[in-house]
Amino acid sequence: MSTQTATPTAPAATGERSSLLRLYLGRGVLAVAWALAFAGAHEDLNALAITLLVVYPLIDAVSSVIDYRALPDGSERQVTAFNGLLSTLAAIALALTGAGGVAPVLHVFGAWAVISGAAQVIVGLRRRGPELGKQWPMLIAGGLSFLVGIFYNIQAAGDNPSLDVLSVYATGGGVFFIAQAALLGWKSRQLRTRTV
Numbered sequence: 001m002s003t004q005t006a007t008p009t010a011p012a013a014t015g016e017r018s019s020l021l022r023l024y025l026g027r028g029v030l031a032v033a034w035a036l037a038f039a040g041a042h043e044d045l046n047a048l049a050i051t052l053l054v055v056y057p058l059i060d061a062v063s064s065v066i067d068y069r070a071l072p073d074g075s076e077r078q079v080t081a082f083n084g085l086l087s088t089l090a091a092i093a094l095a096l097t098g099a100g101g102v103a104p105v106l107h108v109f110g111a112w113a114v115i116s117g118a119a120q121v122i123v124g125l126r127r128r129g130p131e132l133g134k135q136w137p138m139l140i141a142g143g144l145s146f147l148v149g150i151f152y153n154i155q156a157a158g159d160n161p162s163l164d165v166l167s168v169y170a171t172g173g174g175v176f177f178i179a180q181a182a183l184l185g186w187k188s189r190q191l192r193t194r195t196v
């Protein structure tokens with residue numbers, strides 16, 4: 001039996017596009033807002049900075065739950081559930097390692113970025129159909145997350161690890177989510193114009 005999912009019907013594709021547009025836009029705006037807040041709060045790894053560190057993967061976990069509930073059964077749904085669980089575990093790990101200093105935090109964040117980036121690429125590949133905007137921003141963001149996570153772990157093992165990079169990471173991710181939402185909105189308008 002083939003593991004490929006069937007091409008969604010027009011109403012299903014329209015509903016999924018609309019749901020993803022709202023999800024991606026909200027996720028993107030929250031990521032940029034988080035980056036701005038963290039940029040001004042991470043000079044000392046205090047309670048506020050640790051709280052923000054925990055909040056960021058929780059945003060991803062909640063997004064995964066919302067996405068999971070909208071998906072039909074299948075491998076895409078399983079990967080989304082895995083990503084939600086992974087992000088929840090990352091939040092817990094960041095809470096536990098926050099008091100240990102910058103290097104442990106960067107190791108945890110980097111490991112999460114690698115695995116969640118790979119999961120994002122897998123989901124993006126499964127949503128490559130034209131009705132969902134080809135998913136290029138999500139594929140690029142996932143690939144970059146994977147590579148940047150490796151870099152964070154290398155940096156964490158060095159002499160001067162810094163959390164400055166996390167605001168850049170969140171900003172970049174937020175921009176890619178917003179770009180994907182814009183593509184989905186453009187696709188919806190294009191299809192509406194054809195049917196008029």
